[in-house]
Amino acid sequence: MLFRVIVSSQDIRRVTLDSVPESVKELCVTLRTILGLQGNFLLQFEDPDFGNELCNLTDIKDLPSDRVTLKVLFTASDSVSDLALQTTSLSAPTAASSVEWPDPFFIPDFSHDVELQLSAANDAYARNGTVMVISKSVKSEILDKLADVISKITPYPSKDQYESVAKALVAKHPCLREPVSAKEWYYWVFSLKFKMGNYRQRLMAAGCPEVIVNKRKRGQTIIKAIKKSKKGEIHYLPNPPEGQSAVTSEENRTTMLLEVQKSDPDLQLLDKLMALTFSQRRKEIIGDEPLISVVMDRWPGLFNQRQISAEFNRIVTTDLLQSFLDGLDAFVPSLLELYKAAVSSSRRLSLTSVMQCLNKEDTNQNRRTAALLGLPLFFSEDTSGIIKMCDVHGETLDALMKGMHVGLLIGHEGVLQDAFPLEIFNVAVVVEETIVLHNLRDVPTAFAMLMGTIYCLNLEYPGNMKYSFEFLQKVVMKIKPDQCSARIHGLRNKLLRYPL
Structure with a gap:
């Protein structure tokens, strides 16, 4: 059915x-x-x-x-806005990073006495434009209630999110405006920021996992801690499913280990076990920041295309491969035209060899590959330690992977005379000088799996290709598209206006 x-x-x-x-x-x-x-x-x-x-x-x-x-x-027992509750799953009243930000933001009802005072003040504002003289108790009630609602969505609101709350507050209660300010709601932005700082202390004392992780001192971990959900994760550090304990989660992990070792594992059972252990896995990966070898030993079921896609879906609630390829196809024609214009004007001669590959064999797959491999060249980024071509009968893998923190190995046979192989033997995803995924059929699929691996293992984007990865996330996959850097925003606008 x-x-x-x-x-x-x-x-x-x-x-x-x-x-x-x-x-x-x-x-x-x-x-x-x-x-x-x-x-x-x-x-x-x-x-x-x-x-x-x-x-x-x-x-x-x-x-x-x-x-x-x-x-x-x-x-849910508490009243977050209906819009927010319908956007995605809410694991528990104290869960963080599990509800998408509502637009517009829902302002909850305050206590009965505060609502009465606000109602009278709103009537006075409607009659003669008189704003309310806010007492300390009323202000504290408003900020406490708003902080409680915000924390159910995220303990770390962005600047735009703070502003959306302040705008919604004065829109519902115009008596709370600040007439002397150009932005009559901006006073509340600063108040909310201070209140959320204090509220996070309470969340940490109550055991909120995401806040506890982000309060670690830098000296407590070998690797620099990655603070907060930065790449549009919805379920960044979720609470366990209802009724799931640490003991049952570990039992499910053990069952998964046994199933993975079978020559013909039950894929549906693995899907179920991976979903049930999602919270434990994220807690280990984000909280402990283990080496990739440790993650592969404890969670071997994660490292295949099916499970990377499923895990990405759990984290971002987006289909990994479909969103990547559909988004890429929408921009391939404009990107290639942009590359041609850059080559003809001698602004990006490094793109010449990429475009020459298409002259030899102009297929849809090669156009996708050219668009992806040409992107860092267009941004003048160094890909030498991130994307490597390798002859499957040539240099040893250990030598090729040396120094690779995260990236792709694109395998081909024979000497490579073009920017990229027209016949690809195998593509592998590498993390910490270790192959975590291999036998990927083409470069576009491998790029999608690389993005998925970065999310699943909570990795930072490689610094030498930060603009390329930002473009793939925010423009191609449309994850947090409204928070682009100026450079990516300019390129996106140029592509949308580019004649095809």
Whole structure:
């Protein structure tokens, strides 16, 4: 049976089940496992008897046959905005980084006495434009409530997010405006920043994992700590699934280790076990920052194309390969035209050999490869330690991987006379001088898997190719597209205006 499952407006999944579950509860458990959903939720379905309007699913027999569209509605004891709750899973009332930022931001109701004071002040503002003289107790109540709601989404709001809260606050309660300021809401931005700083101390004392990780002193780890969710992760450091303990998680990990060792492992069982151990794995990778050899020993099931894609989906709620290739294809024609113009004007002669490869064999796959390999050359970035071509019968892998923190090995046969091989033998993803993925069929797929590996292992983008990776994330994959650097923003605008 085929299901179209709407988790959020940005996250719509296709799920195929061999048979219809016997009950709604069993269907919820199945979807929770396959999609990696966390927290409590109910299901709605498009009812053909009512023009495909949504109805709550209470009896499995009400489902249409063959194809069904379901909508997941997350429930929580506290009132974060309905919009926020519908965007993605909310693992627990104290969970951080598990709800997408709502737009517009939802301002909650305050205590009854504060609401009465605000109502009277809003009426006075409507009559004569008089703003409210805010007492210390009222201000404290407002900031505490807002900090509580914000922390359920992220303990580390960005500048734009702080501003969206302040704007929404004065829009709902115009009596809180500051008339002497050009931005009448800006006073609240500074107050919220100070309040969130204090609130994070309370979260740390309560055991919030993400805040505890980010409070580590630099000397406590060998590798420089990576603070906060920086690349658009939605489930950066999630709480365990409801009812899951450290003991059961470790038992699931042990079962996974045994299953991986089989010559013909059960892929569906591995999918389930990887989803159940997601929280433990993220806690180890982010909290302990282990060497790649340790991660591969403890989580060998992660290191294949299927599981990297699934893990990326759990972290960002985005299909890795589809979003990468679809986004890339949208920009390939403009990028190649931009490269041609740069070569003809002698601004980027290093791109000449890349464009010459297309003259020899202009296929869709080669156009994708040229667009990707030409990107760092266009930015004048050094790829020597990140992207390496290797003759499969030539230099030893150990010598080639020496000094590679993260990157790609593109394998070919014979002497390479072009910018990239027109016939690729094998592509491998390398982390800390170790091959973690191999037998990738082409360069575009390998780039997607490299992006997925960086997210799954919580790695930093290579500094020598920071603009290329930022372009791939924010422009190609559209993850946090509104937070581009000036250079990437300018290139994106140029590409969107470029004549095809």
